[in-house]
Every structure is written in structure tokens, then in C-alpha cells.
Amino acid sequence: MMLTFGPDRRTREFTCDCCNAPVERAWDFIHADGAPHAVYFANCYHHTNQDHDAWIDVIFGTWGEGPDSWGDHIAFACRVGPVAGQSTPASTLVTAGLAHPDDPLFGLKLDREAALRHPRLNEFWQVSDFILENDPLARAHIYGR
Ligand SMILES: [Zn+2]
Numbered sequence: 001m002m003l004t005f006g007p008d009r010r011t012r013e014f015t016c017d018c019c020n021a022p023v024e025r026a027w028d029f030i031h032a033d034g035a036p037h038a039v040y041f042a043n044c045y046h047h048t049n050q051d052h053d054a055w056i057d058v059i060f061g062t063w064g065e066g067p068d069s070w071g072d073h074i075a076f077a078c079r080v081g082p083v084a085g086q087s088t089p090a091s092t093l094v095t096a097g098l099a100h101p102d103d104p105l106f107g108l109k110l111d112r113e114a115a116l117r118h119p120r121l122n123e124f125w126q127v128s129d130f131i132l133e134n135d136p137l138a139r140a141h142i143y144g145r
Helices: 067-072 112-117 121-134 136-143
Strands: 003-005 010-015 022-032 035-045 054-060 074-081 090-094
Touching (some): 035 121, 035 136, 074 136, 090 121
Antiparallel strands (some): 003 022, 035 054, 054 074, 074 090
16 A cells, blocks of 8 residues: 555644644644545644644545544544653554544544554554655654654
């Protein structure tokens, strides 16, 4: 499966709820073999008093026919950042969609336990790895420029 970005990547900056530091968000489609496969949101935090981490939401399901087709959507999420005792950033499953409480695009938001049991978990890790390696914002935030 060949993953690529969709043609419409966007970014936005907003203010952190916890410390008013800037948060940078990138989002786009991920295509698999040329067809829409998932949508992601990568939120990169610059907290003043906590680790600088990234939270990545990935939504799978049917695309292209608008909200009427969103009934099968499922969302996974991970937090990527420093972990005590490790020299490299690590990805940890977290509850999906926390920054998007009312957005029907996300469909079923999996928590960590549900995500661990879900048959599409491997697809989520493939997509999140692709984002970390290739999205310029997420990559720079986690690995440096
Ligand atoms: Zn903060």
C-alpha cells in the first residue's frame, strides 16, 4: 500500500487551553494507492510547562460522498513525545478526537483499550508513521528541522 498526501494540506495556529502557548495544527487526507484512505489532524503543542508533544488523530471510513457517508467512520489517536527513560520520542495510543468533541467527521472515537483490540490498529500505525516522517510540521516538531 502506497501512502501519499492529498492535494489540500492545511495548517492553522491557535492557543493552548492549558498555557496559552501556540499550538500548530496540520490536516489533510492520506491517500492509499491514489484513493482517499484517511483524514488526519496533527496538533503540535509548545506548552510552557510541559513536554512539547504532538497528538495525531487519524480517521478511517468512507470518503467522498459528504456527511451522509460518515456512519462508518472510526478515529484513532496517539500522543508522540518524550517518555521518561527513553532517548527517542515514543508514540502512545490515546482517546481519539479529544480536541474535536462535537465533530461528526470522527465517527466512533476509540479509546486506548478499544484501539488496542481493533483490527485496523496496524493501519493506524502505518498512517501515523507516515505523518511523522513526512508531514513537515509534525516532523520538525518531533525530530527537529
Ligand atoms: Zn499548554
